[in-house]
Amino acid sequence: MRVALAHDWLVGYRGGEMVLDAIARLLLSQGHTISRIYTMFDNAAPLSPTLDALPRATSALNRYPESLRRWLLPRYPAAVAELGRALARDHAREPIDLLISTSSSAIKSIAPPGGVPHLCYCHSPARYLWSQTDSYASPDLKGRLRALGLASFAPRLRDWDRQTATNVTRFIANSTHTAREIERCYQRDSVVIHPPVRTDFFSRDPGVQREDHLLLVSALEPYKRVELGIDAAIRLNRRLVIVGSGSHEHALRAKARKSQLITFAGKVSDEQLRDHYRRARAFLFPQIEDFGITAVEAQGCGCPVVARHAGGALDSVIDARTGSFFEEPTPEALAEAIDRCPQPQNCAEECVANAQRFSHERFTSQIGEQILNPLHNSE
Numbered sequence: 001m002r003v004a005l006a007h008d009w010l011v012g013y014r015g016g017e018m019v020l021d022a023i024a025r026l027l028l029s030q031g032h033t034i035s036r037i038y039t040m041f042d043n044a045a046p047l048s049p050t051l052d053a054l055p056r057a058t059s060a061l062n063r064y065p066e067s068l069r070r071w072l073l074p075r076y077p078a079a080v081a082e083l084g085r086a087l088a089r090d091h092a093r094e095p096i097d098l099l100i101s102t103s104s105s106a107i108k109s110i111a112p113p114g115g116v117p118h119l120c121y122c123h124s125p126a127r128y129l130w131s132q133t134d135s136y137a138s139p140d141l142k143g144r145l146r147a148l149g150l151a152s153f154a155p156r157l158r159d160w161d162r163q164t165a166t167n168v169t170r171f172i173a174n175s176t177h178t179a180r181e182i183e184r185c186y187q188r189d190s191v192v193i194h195p196p197v198r199t200d201f202f203s204r205d206p207g208v209q210r211e212d213h214l215l216l217v218s219a220l221e222p223y224k225r226v227e228l229g230i231d232a233a234i235r236l237n238r239r240l241v242i243v244g245s246g247s248h249e250h251a252l253r254a255k256a257r258k259s260q261l262i263t264f265a266g267k268v269s270d271e272q273l274r275d276h277y278r279r280a281r282a283f284l285f286p287q288i289e290d291f292g293i294t295a296v297e298a299q300g301c302g303c304p305v306v307a308r309h310a311g312g313a314l315d316s317v318i319d320a321r322t323g324s325f326f327e328e329p330t331p332e333a334l335a336e337a338i339d340r341c342p343q344p345q346n347c348a349e350e351c352v353a354n355a356q357r358f359s360h361e362r363f364t365s366q367i368g369e370q371i372l373n374p375l376h377n378s379e
Helices: 015-029 070-093 141-167 176-186 226-236 249-256 270-279 293-300 331-340 344-358 360-372
Strands: 002-010 033-042 056-058 098-103 118-122 170-173 190-192 214-217 240-243 262-266 282-285 305-308 323-326
Touching: 002 015, 002 070, 015 033, 015 098, 015 360, 033 070, 056 070, 070 141, 118 360, 141 176, 170 176, 170 360, 176 190, 214 226, 214 270, 214 293, 226 240, 226 249, 226 262, 226 331, 240 270, 249 262, 270 293, 282 293, 282 331, 293 305, 293 344, 305 331, 323 331, 344 360
Parallel strands: 002 033, 002 098, 033 056, 098 118, 118 170, 170 190, 214 240, 214 282, 240 262, 282 305, 305 323
Antiparallel strands: none
């Protein structure tokens, strides 16, 4: 087959790009051709050998500075329509057989050429529109302006997002939580296929000495609720290592400044991240995530997870066996769950076995079935 790919933006390599990369590699390994990746933004940063080698089509929004990407939200519908027209022109010159989009924002709305099936691997209906609008605000001026903008534009964008769900032939959800969100937001069914996790790399090493500190790995953004981890660690008088960076980093560093317990490690290499997983007493997962690859990576390294009892963690964490849950988003509830979390020496083997349910091999097998039968059981 000749396949077109669509992705919201190519500005870094995180969970969404990992899924896109896995799909692209699977297509090429099976002898299919990838025509192009259609994306709203592309900063030309290296992603992976496979993705870097593929031709791309970008929207007019890509001419703006990358720092304005989130502020251009009201123009996303026009950008996606523009990419749809580019896809139609390309299809007229050299027809495609299938469109696959991987989306957590707007690209799922791209219109396929007539008669071409459109599979959407949905990480989430846009969180800033449907589920966590308030979490994208923060007390600083930028956060207040973001909240004001969302309040102004969200109703119209939600209508557009719901209406253009008809451009998708079949939705694939990354978790049972996302499947429920797809049904709530778009009134559509979906197939659940969890994203691939590099369980061969993020693995346990019994020779590495486990320590007593806590670990949190996250983009430092308001909706990730990193401040809960900081408050809980201080409450328990426990060391916390925070890996990651983001727009909320300055505020979080200011919050932790008076404590000697909190360490910000910034961005780290994969090898360094694996070492963090292998040494921590427990991994904190305080946010509501659509799936949450880091929670599985931690378990693959034998590290139990303390997670909010919601979202994708319900698929990946087994309470009292590979971690513990907390209900309310408060430091007190998180601290109590940390105290209840199983000790690594008692649960490491089960953590590793649980992580294997999300292997790359399992993902490619399941997604391959959907690609080979794009119209089977479609709505």
